[in-house]
Amino acid sequence: MKVPIGISARHTHLTKEHLEILFGRDYCLKILKKLSQPGEYASLETIGVKGPKGKIEKIRVLGPIRKYTQIEISKTDAYKLGLTPPVRESGDIVGSSPITLVGPKGQIELSEGCIIASRHIHITPDEVKKLGLENQTKVCVLIDGVKGGIIHNVTLKVSENYQFELHLDTDDGNAFLINQGDMGTIIKY
């Protein structure tokens, strides 16, 4: 049960409304690079974010636009900004950290929206069956290597359209010395 690993750098998803405040009216994101999940892309656009203790520039905006604005950062970033974001599934932003977004045309003070993304595996229903994971919502993943170990609390995100891949943030990736495309081994709870 090997799974390829993708490391997600800090990034943001924006609503149309917030995109227009930050970049101007009727602004459209430009595709820089397609991501492994179908339809998702890194855009050419970046924004700055501010917290009580600091600022981080050039956070990549991922497209397409979404129904919610969400900023996904690492714990290391959170220290720099002076924030204490919760670990959440994508889209679960109620009560998450406030953060200020800075674009070329405007600024937004969000009362919530900043999270540390939970570890997750994108997987199709067929693969869930093939791997015998029907009764699991979470799994562990074994990482080999000199700084290897077992990663707990990895959520299974199931959709027909998904490309099979484990997504970790840069703190997890660095802690286990993982490079983009390395393989982990899924362990059932």
Ligand SMILES: [Zn+2]
């Ligand atoms: Zn993901």
